Amino acid sequence: MFNLERNEPCWCGSGKKYKSCHIRQDEEKLMPYQKQGYPVPNKNLILNQKQIEGIEKSAKLTKSILDEVGKYIKEGISTLEINDLVHKLTIDAGAIPAPLNYRGFPKSCCTSINNVICHGIPSKKDILKDGDIINVDITSILDGYYADMSRMYMIGNVSDNAKKLIEVTKECLMAGIEAVKPYEPVSKIGDVINDIADKNGYGVVRALTGHGVGLKFHEEPNINHFRTNTKSMIMVPNMVFTIEPMINEGTYDCYVGDDNWTVYTKDGKLSAQWEHTILVTETGYKILTE
Ligand code: MF3
Ligand code: CO
Ligand code: CO
Numbered sequence: 001m002f003n004l005e006r007n008e009p010c011w012c013g014s015g016k017k018y019k020s021c022h023i024r025q026d027e028e029k030l031m032p033y034q035k036q037g038y039p040v041p042n043k044n045l046i047l048n049q050k051q052i053e054g055i056e057k058s059a060k061l062t063k064s065i066l067d068e069v070g071k072y073i074k075e076g077i078s079t080l081e082i083n084d085l086v087h088k089l090t091i092d093a094g095a096i097p098a099p100l101n102y103r104g105f106p107k108s109c110c111t112s113i114n115n116v117i118c119h120g121i122p123s124k125k126d127i128l129k130d131g132d133i134i135n136v137d138i139t140s141i142l143d144g145y146y147a148d149m150s151r152m153y154m155i156g157n158v159s160d161n162a163k164k165l166i167e168v169t170k171e172c173l174m175a176g177i178e179a180v181k182p183y184e185p186v187s188k189i190g191d192v193i194n195d196i197a198d199k200n201g202y203g204v205v206r207a208l209t210g211h212g213v214g215l216k217f218h219e220e221p222n223i224n225h226f227r228t229n230t231k232s233m234i235m236v237p238n239m240v241f242t243i244e245p246m247i248n249e250g251t252y253d254c255y256v257g258d259d260n261w262t263v264y265t266k267d268g269k270l271s272a273q274w275e276h277t278i279l280v281t282e283t284g285y286k287i288l289t290e
Helices: 023-035 049-070 079-092 160-178 187-199
Strands: 110-113 116-118 133-142 145-154 210-212 219-223 240-243 246-248 254-256 263-265 271-273 276-280 285-287
Touching: 049 079, 049 133, 049 145, 049 276, 079 110, 079 133, 116 133, 116 246, 116 271, 133 160, 133 271, 145 160, 145 271, 145 276, 160 187, 160 240, 160 246, 160 271, 160 276, 160 285, 219 240
Parallel strands: none
Antiparallel strands: 110 116, 110 133, 116 263, 133 145, 210 219, 210 240, 240 276, 246 271, 254 263, 276 285
């Protein structure tokens, strides 16, 4: 299981040998899934106590930065000002903003307004105006550990449609989180999110997903936010990943703009997103960015 030898230290960090620690539990719970062809996580996705503590610390910092930045998000400020504040708060805390120079991304956070689904690039030309909705997505690296989160903000008087989209998207995130349970496939997360979106006539973005996070910015498993009906990876205690549903007022279709980053809704309608970094525990989950 997890490609772990019986005599190697157990993945849980107990210091005991695998054969005298979690091997029985893993075999009993995971073997049936493996036999049916479900992927199980490789051991590098099962984090030890020290790594989890590091990610938790990074997550607390990330949350505190977004809390602070949130106070400044209002009509008349530019997304570049948001970026510069995120950058300064991150550096002042001894951390690194993960987006900066990530695969060529030019700024320290993502700012996605109205019909932008995600990966909007902060710019001094983008000034927030009355009625806008915006997602601010930040990822910090503290002592080498990554934590990733995003929230929506409403500028001034926002339409009832936009308010509802933001609320339902948050409901999707929280329902997805509640579906996190060890020894269940990650596809459960997308199932519950898709149900809520369907009920409201919304589209669930398919081209972008949640992801393993912590030691790297993006890694396995892929967390689809839509119903897949495929055999997806089994959740195991001590895995860390994001859930970050992107929910569209209209269809789920999207396209990438000329800057090769900004993702737009194809129909020009609104999109919302909320993101948390989640730890799988022995009994369920823990939201680290809260
Ligand atoms: N924070 C985004 C996520 O949730 C990733 C942004 S990649 C960047 O996965 F390069 F655009 F920053
Ligand atoms: Co993410
Ligand atoms: Co993010």
